[in-house]
Amino acid sequence: MLYLASASPRRRELLELLGVEFAVRPMDIPETPAHGETPQDYVQRLAREKAEACAAAVVAEGDDEQWAVLGADTIVVAGDHILEKPRDFVDYQQMMKQLSGRSHSVYTAVNVTTATASKTVLVPSEVRFRELTDEDIARYWNTGEPVDKAGGYGIQGPAGAFVAHLNGSFFAVMGLPLYETDQLLREFWRS
Numbered sequence: 001m002l003y004l005a006s007a008s009p010r011r012r013e014l015l016e017l018l019g020v021e022f023a024v025r026p027m028d029i030p031e032t033p034a035h036g037e038t039p040q041d042y043v044q045r046l047a048r049e050k051a052e053a054c055a056a057a058v059v060a061e062g063d064d065e066q067w068a069v070l071g072a073d074t075i076v077v078a079g080d081h082i083l084e085k086p087r088d089f090v091d092y093q094q095m096m097k098q099l100s101g102r103s104h105s106v107y108t109a110v111n112v113t114t115a116t117a118s119k120t121v122l123v124p125s126e127v128r129f130r131e132l133t134d135e136d137i138a139r140y141w142n143t144g145e146p147v148d149k150a151g152g153y154g155i156q157g158p159a160g161a162f163v164a165h166l167n168g169s170f171f172a173v174m175g176l177p178l179y180e181t182d183q184l185l186r187e188f189w190r191s
């Protein structure tokens with residue numbers, strides 16, 4: 001079986017588009033950057049740790065001999081700040097002020113782990129938001145969308161209207177890059 005080590009409904013929805021059979025097995029991994037760790041290293045480590053924790057659980061159960069695990073992580077980076085999910089409205093508001101009228105980076109990493117291999121791919125994107133008014137920011141919070149999303153926004157929802165420019169992968173920003181994930185699965189799981 002292929003296991004998706006993720007609680008994200010977006011990742012489930014996107015993996016379904018690839019037409020593979022899989023089971024969802026979320027892993028709770030502490031999300032804190034190590035001292036001196038770059039955002040690129042951090043996001044790749046988290047994707048790998050989610051997949052490896054899930055792989056360890058599958059192996060410990062011992063009743064599936066043919067398995068692979070897919071883990072992913074997405075972070076938004078504005079200047080020097082890594083923006084994860086907003087803790088509350090004030091945290092969200094600060095994030096939106098950092099994103100307003102500027103470009104930021106979104107990094108998604110995907111890892112596939114099997115009994116004999118572990119490979120991580122990093123997909124960077126650049127996103128430019130238009131200037132946001134206080135009213136835009138308050139109105140978007142009230143949609144309920146920001147709360148479970150890195151950087152406090154979802155490109156696939158109403159915040160798509162804030163995106164003046166995207167250089168990279170829409171699906172990676174949403175949480176799982178389709179092309180790179182498909183390539184990893186072809187290499188390690190199906191032909």
Ligand SMILES: Cc1cn([C@H]2C[C@H](O)[C@@H](COP(=O)(O)OP(=O)(O)OP(=O)(O)O)O2)c(=O)[nH]c1=O
Pocket residue numbers: 005006007008009010011026027050072073074075076106148149150151153154155156173174175
């Ligand atoms: C930037 C952005 C993020 N997101 C979501 C994707 C991820 O679900 C979430 C990033 O947080 P993650 O910590 O990467 O993932 P998660 O906690 O939701 O799920 P898990 O760790 O179990 O895999 O933000 C969007 O849906 N749209 C966007 O435009």
